[in-house]
Amino acid sequence: MKNDDKLVLGGKEFSSRFILGSGKYSLSLIEAAVRDAGAEIITLAVRRANTKEHENILDYIPEGVTLLPNTSGARNADEAVRIARLARELGCGNFVKVEIMRDSKYLLPDNNETIKATEILAKDGFVVLPYMYPDLYAARDLVNAGASAVMPLASPIGSNKGLATKEFIQILIDEIELPVIVDAGIGRPSQACEAMEMGVAAIMANTALATAGNLPLMASAFKSAIEAGRMAYLAKLGRVLTRGASASDPLTGFLRN
Amino acid sequence: MENSFFVDSGKLSPAALERKHRLENDPSCRTNHMEYMEGMEMIESDVCEKVMSQVKEYDSTKYTVRDVIAALEHETCTLEDFKALLSPAAEPYLERMAQRARIETGKHFGNTVYLFTPLYIANYCENYCVYCGFNCYNDIRRMKLSMEQIDREMKSIADSGMEEILILTGESRAKSSIEYIGEACQLARKYFRMVGLEIYPVNTDEYRYLHECGADYVTVFQETYDADKYETLHLLGHKRVWPYRFDAQERALRGGMRGVAFSALLGLSDFRKDALASALHVYYLQRKYPHAEMSLSCPRLRPIINNDKINPLDVHETQLCQVLCAYRIFLPFVGITVSSRESESFRNGIVKIAATKISAGVSTGIGDHESKYSGKESDSAEGDEQFEIDDARSLDKMYQDMSREGLQPVLNDYLYV
Numbered sequence: 322m323k324n325d326d327k328l329v330l331g332g333k334e335f336s337s338r339f340i341l342g343s344g345k346y347s348l349s350l351i352e353a354a355v356r357d358a359g360a361e362i363i364t365l366a367v368r369r370a371n372t373k374e375h376e377n378i379l380d381y382i383p384e385g386v387t388l389l390p391n392t393s394g395a396r397n398a399d400e401a402v403r404i405a406r407l408a409r410e411l412g413c414g415n416f417v418k419v420e421i422m423r424d425s426k427y428l429l430p431d432n433n434e435t436i437k438a439t440e441i442l443a444k445d446g447f448v449v450l451p452y453m454y455p456d457l458y459a460a461r462d463l464v465n466a467g468a469s470a471v472m473p474l475a476s477p478i479g480s481n482k483g484l485a486t487k488e489f490i491q492i493l494i495d496e497i498e499l500p501v502i503v504d505a506g507i508g509r510p511s512q513a514c515e516a517m518e519m520g521v522a523a524i525m526a527n528t529a530l531a532t533a534g535n536l537p538l539m540a541s542a543f544k545s546a547i548e549a550g551r552m553a554y555l556a557k558l559g560r561v562l563t564r565g566a567s568a569s570d571p572l573t574g575f576l577r578n
Numbered sequence: 579m580e581n582s583f584f585v586d587s588g589k590l591s592p593a594a595l596e597r598k599h600r601l602e603n604d605p606s607c608r609t610n611h612m613e614y615m616e617g618m619e620m621i622e623s624d625v626c627e628k629v630m631s632q633v634k635e636y637d638s639t640k641y642t643v644r645d646v647i648a649a650l651e652h653e654t655c656t657l658e659d660f661k662a663l664l665s666p667a668a669e670p671y672l673e674r675m676a677q678r679a680r681i682e683t684g685k686h687f688g689n690t691v692y693l694f695t696p697l698y699i700a701n702y703c704e705n706y707c708v709y710c711g712f713n714c715y716n717d718i719r720r721m722k723l724s725m726e727q728i729d730r731e732m733k734s735i736a737d738s739g740m741e742e743i744l745i746l747t748g749e750s751r752a753k754s755s756i757e758y759i760g761e762a763c764q765l766a767r768k769y770f771r772m773v774g775l776e777i778y779p780v781n782t783d784e785y786r787y788l789h790e791c792g793a794d795y796v797t798v799f800q801e802t803y804d805a806d807k808y809e810t811l812h813l814l815g816h817k818r819v820w821p822y823r824f825d826a827q828e829r830a831l832r833g834g835m836r837g838v839a840f841s842a843l844l845g846l847s848d849f850r851k852d853a854l855a856s857a858l859h860v861y862y863l864q865r866k867y868p869h870a871e872m873s874l875s876c877p878r879l880r881p882i883i884n885n886d887k888i889n890p891l892d893v894h895e896t897q898l899c900q901v902l903c904a905y906r907i908f909l910p911f912v913g914i915t916v917s918s919r920e921s922e923s924f925r926n927g928i929v930k931i932a933a934t935k936i937s938a939g940v941s942t943g944i945g946d947h948e949s950k951y952s953g954k955e956s957d958s959a960e961g962d963e964q965f966e967i968d969d970a971r972s973l974d975k976m977y978q979d980m981s982r983e984g985l986q987p988v989l990n991d992y993l994y995v
Binding site: 344345346347348366367368369394395396400403404407422423424425426427428479480481528531532 | 995
């Protein structure tokens with residue numbers, strides 16, 4: 322991998338393009354997961370960090386890793402803003418992943434509320450990474466609201482179903498001039514690799530690792546897949562023929578000047 | 579089992595005894611349990627009709643092994659699949675159901691298990707529910723904690739490391755007023771991240787007030803969704819009004835509560851129908867209030883003070899496990915709470931399959947946490963317990979046990995916003 326190929330978020334450079342989640346698995350595995358994933362950013366739910374005693378997730382995050390607190394639990398923009406500000410008070414820094422869900426069953430993000438929260442938080446000095454349903458209009462609004470990236474879902478969160486929204490993510494890659502980070506639904510390293518080949522800037526994954534038989538090993542597999550996908554994207558993929566064959570003689574050879 | 583609950587206390591006056599016997603033996607002297615009492619808010623809602631029309635038609639014996647296998651093979655569980663999974667035909671497939679349930683639990687909750695403790699602040703009750711230890715005719719030590727006592731109890735619990743509390747009262751609006759409960763919630767906010775309530779059902783504006791005081795989760799057990807059976811068990815008091823109780827969760831959500839919890843007391847009536855009704859209550863309310871958090875509990879009848887005869891055997895651990903697996907497969911996103919009425923071995927097993935929340939450090943008595951937690955003799959009066967618990971593990975012990983089982987105990991996953 323070229324050393325100058327960096328992911329830039331909020332003016333900060335990252336060599337790794339794998340954003341690791343910290344939910345659904347034992348805190349004692351976080352350190353190994355971060356190490357084997359080569360991750361430089363880890364998300365955490367502010368509501369999980371807001372604890373008094375026993376084990377606090379913040380104590381398990383290795384030094385030097387950028388925290389990306391998320392606003393899970395927020396049902397509207399106002400709640401997301403309050404949770405983001407609490408994260409800052411808890412010492413989680415200025416990065417925030419805005420996550421607003423008004424549906425407890427599918428946990429789909431509410432794009433409208435997310436745009437509102439993004440605007441408020443960006444003006445407040447946060448580096449805002451909004452989790453969204455991959456909709457072009459919403460993505461444009463998020464750009465205008467001051468987002469530092471957009472984070473479209475690949476398929477429903479926790480489902481491990483892969484790139485169900487592939488066509489729409491491709492549209493965002495083509496049209497949005499911010500990093501597009503695929504978040505939610507990536508279940509296998511091969512799916513992460515495919516998304517990276519498309520030109521996605523980074524991958525965020527959690528459940529795929531948390532539900533794997535060997536979490537650190539799966540973290541390592543994702544790391545390799547994401548790097549492979551990135552290299553393939555930079556190398557520019559070879560052509561794929563969708564129909565017929567390629568004529569060995571030019572079809573236009575009969576033309577005379 | 580009908581009327582096997584009745585127990586006469588020797589301390590009742592002849593007049594009280596006569597009234598009690600009349601209530602027990604003469605249905606005509608009881609009020610209409612479907613009629614709202616004065617002050618009870620009636621809301622416009624179609625949820626009850628939706629739930630009960632399905633329950634009425636449910637015949638668990640018509641489902642076959644073929645229906646059960648098909649249900650387990652479907653990627654998403656339909657209502658018909660759920661009915662099959664609750665049926666007797668599914669019992670031989672319990673292991674397969676458990677395997678499927680475990681996968682669903684893992685997808686939504688990972689290996690986490692949430693811990694909480696209940697705190698009874700009063701045991702006065704105005705109702706005659708024949709199966710309950712707190713019922714108004716039962717001769718128990720009644721008590722209502724003062725705010726100072728509540729503060730001490732909460733401090734003891736918070737010092738143990740607990741961050742979520744469920745405040746309970748007996749169902750007496752006169753003795754445990756909304757203001758009293760609200761004050762207790764305000765105190766609880768000082769000590770805990772999450773405050774839940776399990777009190778008598780109230781009106782929307784009262785739920786709003788309690789939410790503003792710091793409560794964010796309301797649990798109401800319907801006891802049984804079989805209204806005819808309900809009538810024979812809840813003979814006196816506001817709790818007798820079945821439809822007002824049914825709509826409690828919806829009023830709580832309209833009052834701004836983040837989440838609501840549901841249950842039937844399995845064993846009071848046909849447990850398969852009651853389990854179906856409980857899950858459908860969640861299902862239809864979630865469709866109407868998609869932002870709300872929902873959870874299911876699964877109490878069975880346990881022995882109560884002065885009435886050792888009550889020990890219905892119709893819901894064994896196998897059936898309870900079947901109900902919980904069916905809940906999980908049909909409603910993969912809901913929390914499932916298993917109380918300390920169940921044994922240590924059952925709770926250790928079920929958290930690996932379907933349950934996501936368990937209580938620890940439990941006392942169902944009034945005002946005895948301080949003495950129980952500190953191990954010191956109490957110098958003040960304590961109120962009697964509502965029921966006997968089976969799993970008496972402390973928070974520390976539970977935390978260690980859950981960790982040893984490969985689970986991640988979580989004390990808080992919540993923000994009051």
